[in-house]
Amino acid sequence: MSGPQCCENPPALNPVSGSGHVEKLGGLDAYISGSPDSSKLCVILISDVFGYEATNLRALADKVATSGFYVVVPDYFYGDPFDPSNQERPIPLWLKDHGADKGFEDTKPVIEALKSKGITAIGAAGMCWGAKVVVELSKQELVQAAVLLHPSLVTVDDIKGVKVPIAILGAEIDQLSPPALLKQFEEILAAKPEVNSYVKIHPKVAHGWTVRYKTDDPEAVKAAEEAHKEMLDWFVTYVK
Numbered sequence: 001m002s003g004p005q006c007c008e009n010p011p012a013l014n015p016v017s018g019s020g021h022v023e024k025l026g027g028l029d030a031y032i033s034g035s036p037d038s039s040k041l042c043v044i045l046i047s048d049v050f051g052y053e054a055t056n057l058r059a060l061a062d063k064v065a066t067s068g069f070y071v072v073v074p075d076y077f078y079g080d081p082f083d084p085s086n087q088e089r090p091i092p093l094w095l096k097d098h099g100a101d102k103g104f105e106d107t108k109p110v111i112e113a114l115k116s117k118g119i120t121a122i123g124a125a126g127m128c129w130g131a132k133v134v135v136e137l138s139k140q141e142l143v144q145a146a147v148l149l150h151p152s153l154v155t156v157d158d159i160k161g162v163k164v165p166i167a168i169l170g171a172e173i174d175q176l177s178p179p180a181l182l183k184q185f186e187e188i189l190a191a192k193p194e195v196n197s198y199v200k201i202h203p204k205v206a207h208g209w210t211v212r213y214k215t216d217d218p219e220a221v222k223a224a225e226e227a228h229k230e231m232l233d234w235f236v237t238y239v240k
Helices: 055-065 091-097 100-116 129-137 156-160 179-190 217-236
Strands: 021-025 028-033 041-046 069-074 121-128 143-147 166-173 197-206
Touching: 028 055, 028 100, 028 217, 041 055, 041 091, 041 100, 041 217, 055 069, 055 217, 069 100, 069 179, 091 100, 100 129, 121 129, 129 143, 129 156, 156 179, 166 179, 166 217, 179 197, 197 217
Parallel strands: 041 069, 041 121, 121 143, 143 166, 166 197
Antiparallel strands: 021 028, 028 069
């Protein structure tokens, strides 16, 4: 993830965007959409390096909530998302403070807090940086289903360790997780019949397309929405 592709097309950030609200959950600020009173099924959306204030990401959270899920978007970066304009802190340096391993550990108290609210099943979706966190949760069976969207940092060994239903949505134009790597993931998962899996390489899109699209570009919106539907269908099927 040290390449520039994870940092291209930085999204609009707005701390008050979305129809939900921000509250503390498991020690992290989190954007919340939906109510645990109306749904005992939860989806955790784990952001890319730009964090939980991205307007497209919050719009996605709201969309998932309207399908009957309690949706949580934690701030894994403690108010310190990656800032591409800060040339003194390039992505490798930023990652030293915000490793995916820490994100994994930070998710454990979030899951406990969700259970205390009466949540009975959890799905997790990770974009770019967040995909690595989701894979770790999947290896430990801390969630019931997983979706990776244009993942980065995820390795073949990671996929070998996955123990829950997993969908991987990749981009045709992706230096971080190129189609050849995703094909390897697909082959590994195909050899694990005990794990339901789905791998798709979306044509003509680039890394980040599901959350860093331009809202005034109809083709970009359409491509993102197709992936959103696949993600949602996966959770409807396996988070019960």
